[in-house]
Amino acid sequence: MITVFRDLLRHDSRFRFATAFLSAVFVMILLSFISPYDPGKTFKVTTDMPPSFAHPFGTSSRGQDIFWWMTYAVRNSLFLGIMTAVISRVIAIFVGMTAGYSGGFIDRALMSVNDSFVVMPILPVLILLSFLIKGKMNLMTLSLILGLFGWPWDARLIRAQVLSLKERAFTRTAIYAGSGPFSVTMHEHLPFVLPVVFATTINNLLWSIGMEVTLSVLGLSDVTIPTIGTTIYWANQHQALVAGVWWWLAAPIVVAIVLFLGLYLLFSSINEYIDPRTRLRRIGG
Amino acid sequence: MPLLSVENLRACYKTEVYGISRQVRAVDDISFQLEPNEIYGVAGESSCGKTTLIKIISGNTKPPLCVEGGEVRYEFGEHSVDMLKIGEKEMRELVRWKEISYVMQGSMSVLNPVRKIIRTFEDIIQTHEGIPNRRVFSDRITAHVNKLGLPADVLWAYPHQLSGGMRQRVAIALATVFNPKLIIADEPTTALDVVVQRGVLQLLKEIQAESRNTVLFVTHDLTVHANVADRVAIMYAGRIVEEAPTETIFHSSRHPYTRHLIQSLPVIGDKTCKPGLGGTPPNLANPPSGCRFHPRCPEVLEICRTVAPPMTALNEKHRAACHLIKESGK
Amino acid sequence: MSETAKLLDVRQVSRFFHIGGLLNGTRIIAANGISFFLDADKPEIFTLAGESGSGKTTLSRLLLHDLDPSLGSVHFEGQDLASIKGRRAGMEFMKKVQPVFQNPFDTFSPLRRVEDYLYDTAINFGRARSRKDAVPVAEEALHLVGLSIEEVTKRYPHELSGGQIQRVSVARALIPKPKLIIADEPVSMVDASLRMAIVNLFKKLRDEQGVSVIYITHDLATAYYISNRIAVMLRGYVVEAGPVEAVLDRPLHPYTKLLKESVPKPAPEDRLSWAKRIGLSTTEVKDYGKVGCKFAARCPQAMDVCLTADPPDVAADGRQVKCYLYSTKAN
Numbered sequence: 001m002i003t004v005f006r007d008l009l010r011h012d013s014r015f016r017f018a019t020a021f022l023s024a025v026f027v028m029i030l031l032s033f034i035s036p037y038d039p040g041k042t043f044k045v046t047t048d049m050p051p052s053f054a055h056p057f058g059t060s061s062r063g064q065d066i067f068w069w070m071t072y073a074v075r076n077s078l079f080l081g082i083m084t085a086v087i088s089r090v091i092a093i094f095v096g097m098t099a100g101y102s103g104g105f106i107d108r109a110l111m112s113v114n115d116s117f118v119v120m121p122i123l124p125v126l127i128l129l130s131f132l133i134k135g136k137m138n139l140m141t142l143s144l145i146l147g148l149f150g151w152p153w154d155a156r157l158i159r160a161q162v163l164s165l166k167e168r169a170f171t172r173t174a175i176y177a178g179s180g181p182f183s184v185t186m187h188e189h190l191p192f193v194l195p196v197v198f199a200t201t202i203n204n205l206l207w208s209i210g211m212e213v214t215l216s217v218l219g220l221s222d223v224t225i226p227t228i229g230t231t232i233y234w235a236n237q238h239q240a241l242v243a244g245v246w247w248w249l250a251a252p253i254v255v256a257i258v259l260f261l262g263l264y265l266l267f268s269s270i271n272e273y274i275d276p277r278t279r280l281r282r283i284g285g
Numbered sequence: 286m287p288l289l290s291v292e293n294l295r296a297c298y299k300t301e302v303y304g305i306s307r308q309v310r311a312v313d314d315i316s317f318q319l320e321p322n323e324i325y326g327v328a329g330e331s332s333c334g335k336t337t338l339i340k341i342i343s344g345n346t347k348p349p350l351c352v353e354g355g356e357v358r359y360e361f362g363e364h365s366v367d368m369l370k371i372g373e374k375e376m377r378e379l380v381r382w383k384e385i386s387y388v389m390q391g392s393m394s395v396l397n398p399v400r401k402i403i404r405t406f407e408d409i410i411q412t413h414e415g416i417p418n419r420r421v422f423s424d425r426i427t428a429h430v431n432k433l434g435l436p437a438d439v440l441w442a443y444p445h446q447l448s449g450g451m452r453q454r455v456a457i458a459l460a461t462v463f464n465p466k467l468i469i470a471d472e473p474t475t476a477l478d479v480v481v482q483r484g485v486l487q488l489l490k491e492i493q494a495e496s497r498n499t500v501l502f503v504t505h506d507l508t509v510h511a512n513v514a515d516r517v518a519i520m521y522a523g524r525i526v527e528e529a530p531t532e533t534i535f536h537s538s539r540h541p542y543t544r545h546l547i548q549s550l551p552v553i554g555d556k557t558c559k560p561g562l563g564g565t566p567p568n569l570a571n572p573p574s575g576c577r578f579h580p581r582c583p584e585v586l587e588i589c590r591t592v593a594p595p596m597t598a599l600n601e602k603h604r605a606a607c608h609l610i611k612e613s614g615k
Numbered sequence: 616m617s618e619t620a621k622l623l624d625v626r627q628v629s630r631f632f633h634i635g636g637l638l639n640g641t642r643i644i645a646a647n648g649i650s651f652f653l654d655a656d657k658p659e660i661f662t663l664a665g666e667s668g669s670g671k672t673t674l675s676r677l678l679l680h681d682l683d684p685s686l687g688s689v690h691f692e693g694q695d696l697a698s699i700k701g702r703r704a705g706m707e708f709m710k711k712v713q714p715v716f717q718n719p720f721d722t723f724s725p726l727r728r729v730e731d732y733l734y735d736t737a738i739n740f741g742r743a744r745s746r747k748d749a750v751p752v753a754e755e756a757l758h759l760v761g762l763s764i765e766e767v768t769k770r771y772p773h774e775l776s777g778g779q780i781q782r783v784s785v786a787r788a789l790i791p792k793p794k795l796i797i798a799d800e801p802v803s804m805v806d807a808s809l810r811m812a813i814v815n816l817f818k819k820l821r822d823e824q825g826v827s828v829i830y831i832t833h834d835l836a837t838a839y840y841i842s843n844r845i846a847v848m849l850r851g852y853v854v855e856a857g858p859v860e861a862v863l864d865r866p867l868h869p870y871t872k873l874l875k876e877s878v879p880k881p882a883p884e885d886r887l888s889w890a891k892r893i894g895l896s897t898t899e900v901k902d903y904g905k906v907g908c909k910f911a912a913r914c915p916q917a918m919d920v921c922l923t924a925d926p927p928d929v930a931a932d933g934r935q936v937k938c939y940l941y942s943t944k945a946n
Binding site: 480482483508532546551556566 | 775
């Protein structure tokens with residue numbers, strides 16, 4: 001593991017940038033645990049102060065220190081993104097590999113469900129759902145719902161990969177070695193599927209954080225929970241741009257950019273690293 | 286006047302990924318000559334360097350392949366070409382397909398699957414010569430194809446409608462459209478059935494006999510060389526270990542590797558036991574010292590482990606690189 | 616002869632494939648009325664020889680129970696393969712019949728160590744309880760094929776040569792102690808210098824281990840070298856079958872004669888006769904639809920009757936031929 005880290009750090013400039021960006025994000029997340037300000041309480045500090053030494057990101061019209069608020073915001077947004085990604089990856093891998101390997105009726109049934117989700121318009125449905133369960137919408141619920149919408153594209157991708165892997169001779173070798181379907185899927189096919197999964201994870205993460213921002217800006221999630229999206233919501237509520245409190249909007253946007261870039265570069269470099277073809281070139285094939 | 290002179294050619298592949306750099310020496314000090322009006326066979330197994338050799342000879346050296354030394358010179362009568370220095374424009378206008386053409390394994394790499402055969406002919410002639418008159422072009426192609434014994438309606442078919450053997454013969458027709466002086470055939474019949482292979486090779490031989498050009502025929506299958514080639518060079522681990530007229534290779538070869546290859550060929554009618562060769566093919570990233578064949582050689586001497594044997598001329602046409610041979614003719 | 620005395624009994628097996636759409640497709644008869652059997656007491660190497668489109672790959676899949684026949688049946692040790700249902704019965708069958716595949720570099724996953732397949736086979740077929748116990752089992756199998764565990768341990772497929780991988784493939788097939796190995800073109804993708812080692816290995820399996828081998832190939836020379844009997848296939852039919860010396864030294868069927876003549880011999884002095892111009896077919900699908908003998912279009916000895924119906928199987932000169940030339944009714 002350490003050697004992997006060291007190899008990537010040394011040779012891949014993307015990974016270096018990614019490490020830099022994500023370290024900054026990680027530090028912010030750690031700081032959130034020692035925040036001197038409780039994000040639930042307002043009007044604790046002087047309002048609308050520009051960035052200074054005491055308040056690195058300035059203060060908001062609600063009397064909150066934006067920097068410490070952002071530490072919570074980043075933590076929550078990332079948590080949401082990761083939960084969504086995990087839930088949807090698990091579903092996508094399960095559905096995609098089962099459909100691909102089984103074929104026949106199971107495949108058709110699963111793909112019908114899959115395609116129904118693909119054609120469903122997500123944003124209107126999410127808006128509807130958030131109206132219905134307003135009040136009970138917290139991060140876990142939101143990530144669950146987003147996870148349930150985020151798997152279909154990737155399931156099809158995975159299924160296509162499995163379909164082609166089924167034709168390879170080594171699948172037959174594994175069958176004649178006595179391996180059952182589960183073992184064949186895990187040991188033979190999954191290593192080829194994982195790079196696809198990684199590539200789509202980043203998409204999924206970015207999509208889910210973006211979705212959350214959209215919903216929050218519209219005021220449809222629990223706006224008392226600090227996230228990147230709710231920060232922008234509050235800033236808009238107080239007409240921050242018109243009032244000249246530009247740092248209130250700049251903070252979440254800059255943080256979002258750093259987060260997105262960091263994640264993208266990280267997964268881009270890891271994805272190339274674990275791609276079977278690069279692995280082969282590394283081992284010496 | 287030799288058509289092609291290759292002297293002391295050395296080339297390697299350099300790859301660098303995640304800090305691991307590898308250098309694979311694919312062609313190590315190769316020298317040979319091609320004469321006009323002959324079929325020259327190159328035999329060797331996987332990882333012997335023959336594909337690399339073809340790439341260099343046909344002017345197709347792109348990174349990670351890099352040529353480290355040596356000369357590749359052509360004499361095409363009207364002009365001579367230094368393949369290692371030639372520019373892309375000159376290559377396209379004068380040399381490629383007009384003086385040198387290729388027949389590769391897998392005709393599908395030459396034939397565009399979504400275009401009819403005649404369109405592929407059009408593309409090639411348009412690129413290298415231009416088509417001033419459609420009718421003249423059409424007649425010329427039909428005549429060419431008929432001369433090779435192919436029915437004219439092959440031109441109006443899509444590649445997937447033709448059988449494998451027919452596609453390969455179309456590939457040969459494409460390769461001979463400008464009557465080049467050198468045809469490089471790289472495993473042209475390896476994937477074909479034995480009867481079809483016979484038909485395709487017979488066509489190739491007829492073409493060579495009639496136009497009196499040179500064919501560089503590369504395959505690992507020695508029995509094909511026995512029936513097709515005039516001279517054969519045996520390659521091992523990036524070097525030529527023996528070169529001689531075909532009959533000499535098959536009946537009086539001197540290098541242990543050649544002798545083993547010939548002896549282990551199964552023949553219908555012969556059930557005597559033929560032993561396999563031990564060991565494994567060499568790893569070109571880390572080749573054995575001295576003679577590359579020494580770990581597997583049944584007649585290895587002490588000197589073979591440290592000193593690479595020089596190429597010794599046994600007579601005017603036969604040379605081999607082996608320490609077992611004393612100076613000219615033992 | 617009693618049922619159980621036959622190791623493998625193929626009875627009038629046919630297999631159809633439908634290509635094209637519902638309305639305008641054609642039916643391809645990949646295997647057509649194939650029958651042969653292997654004795655249980657006499658291990659042998661039986662060659663299925665043919666070119667592409669002959670049906671030999673389809674037949675290999677039928678024998679491995681990958682496909683079911685459309686007509687006829689395949690019996691192994693008296694049991695009809697079609698009656699094998701469920702995982703347990705499938706495993707019992709796989710214990711006795713194992714494959715060796717053509718492409719050494721696709722036989723094992725490039726991302727897994729080759730030895731893992733050996734251990735998996737040992738554990739799954741009950742010859743070892745854990746990975747630790749599986750190591751001596753793997754060692755024994757590797758030793759049988761002439762490899763040592765050191766050469767193989769911790770290696771990925773690309774670190775071994777084609778010949779070594781094929782030998783590991785055979786070793787893996789030997790772990791469940793099978794009675795029959797189906798080898799589908801096992802040496803066609805292996806270098807010439809390593810080929811004879813694998814081919815000799817099959818001989819050793821027959822002579823010393825009592826394992827029968829169905830050797831599928833298009834290379835008549837190696838077929839002659841190791842097999843006891845041979846069946847020559849053309850477009851789904853067996854056109855000639857019998858002891859390999861009889862069939863290949865003195866071929867009767869015109870197609871077998873053509874095949875034998877077309878095999879290039881390592882004798883440069885004989886090259887002129889090999890280079891005689893022969894006719895080749897333009898397209899291949901047309902042949903499938905024809906009535907009568909599938910070789911009639913190219914046969915130098917074709918008669919009118921050859922185009923009317925499938926030729927009968929005739930016993931002649933110690934083997935079986937599917938040809939009107941040898942049928943007493945035509946003469």
